[in-house]
Amino acid sequence: PIHPVDVPPFEKLTSEQKNVYTLIVKRFLATLTKDATAEITKAFIDIKGEPFVAEGYRLLEPTWKLIYPVKTGQKEIPELHEGEKARVVSLKLFRKETKPPKRFTQGALISEMEKLGLGTKSTRHEIIRKLYSRKYIIGSTPIPTATAFAVVDTIKPYDISKPDMTAQLEKDMDEIAEGKKKEDTVIKKSREMLQKVLKSLEDNKHEIRLSLRKALTLQNTIGTCPSCGKPLVIRTSSKNRKRFVGCTGYPSCRVTYPLPQKGSIARTDRKCEQCGAPIIKIGKREVCLNPNCSTKKG
Ligand SMILES: [Zn+2]
Ligand SMILES: [Zn+2]
Incomplete structure (x- = not known):
């Protein structure tokens, strides 16, 4: 793995550089220790016939977790024995709602693109950078802007919005490189595909313009x-x-x-x-x- 090779002049480092260096050192040292051990308790509690479950987590040997702490959000619970009786101290009723799935981080976005066959290892970062510079996304965990929604909504009816087309092209290009397909055939095919897409965009120019303008004003x-x-x-x-x-x-x-x-x-x-x-x-x-x-x- 990436590892420290020297002690840097700490007083000359910016706080960002210090953070990066400390992260590398901690991470590296953590790889050298033994596995951490923990005790996990699961208690099944019966209150008037209603089942309740409590889970507890206690670190026995923290080893690397001392150097490289990871937040788990797990709680400790007191020692319990089977058949033990406990007194109910308080009861609370919570109202909870299901949450939407978490947003893609940039890393998750890149793996998703990989899964869909979009871009290559060297172009995926560039694609995301472009989304930022064109203000389709903002924030370090990308959040789509009104423009992004407008572009997606506007081009949704057209084939160009689907990942399939790009993925097929990337696949074809790989196959040219492997000598499985002829360059001419692929170029001809992609030309036909793009011409079809361009024509449909051209035919709907007016609506597309209106919808994008509206979104930009909103943004x-x-x-x-x-x-x-x-x-x-x-x-x-x-x-x-x-x-x-x-x-x-x-x-x-x-x-x-x-x-x-x-x-x-x-x-x-x-x-x-x-x-x-x-x-x-x-x-x-x-x-x-x-x-x-x-x-x-x-
Ligand atoms: Zn005014
Ligand atoms: Zn004010």
């Missing part, structure tokens, strides 16, 4: 104007190309707010309690959009 909406109630959107100044927030009620409403020129900007759907302007997210910071707001003074 640029940052909140509601405290003065007139119309949506506030991110705009780019035609004079100096700087971004700012303007009211869609312009010209009858002239509310504008300045924006920092760097960093990602996202809506929060919350309002400032002091001045009523939208709260926005600049990078990881949540602030009131209004520069003259009392929350920014003192």
Whole structure:
């Protein structure tokens, strides 16, 4: 595995570099220890005929878990014996709902692409990077933006949206490399396939444009104007190309707010309690959009 080869000058490292180095050291040391041992208790409890289960976890020899702690969320329970009677101290009734599946992390996304035969080992990262730069996804655990939904919804009826086409092409290309298929045949086939797709997109140009424009406006909406109630959107100044927030009620409403020129900007759907302007997210910071707001003074 990757392992430390030297002690770096710690005082010269950035905190990010320090974290990476410490992670490598801890991970490496953890691989050298014995397996950790733990005791797992499972108690089946009967309360007036209703079955209850309690699970406990106690580390006996933590070994590598001392160096490289992993959160398990498991709880310890006291020692119990078979047939033992316990007193019910309190009863609580919980109302719970099923949760949607977790979002794909970037790593999971890459394995999913691999499964579907999309991209190659060297292009998958680039594909994801492109999704970020075109603002189809945001955040370190990618969250699709309104644009992404719009593009997907818009092209869904057309073959180009399905992974099959790309996967087939990748497979064909592998087979050319292996000498199983002729280049000409594959090129001819993919040309026909793409022409069909292009034609269907061309025929529906108008609807596609409308649907995408609507989504982009929605994505640029940052909140509601405290003065007139119309949506506030991110705009780019035609004079100096700087971004700012303007009211869609312009010209009858002239509310504008300045924006920092760097960093990602996202809506929060919350309002400032002091001045009523939208709260926005600049990078990881949540602030009131209004520069003259009392929350920014003192
Ligand atoms: Zn307004
Ligand atoms: Zn405010």
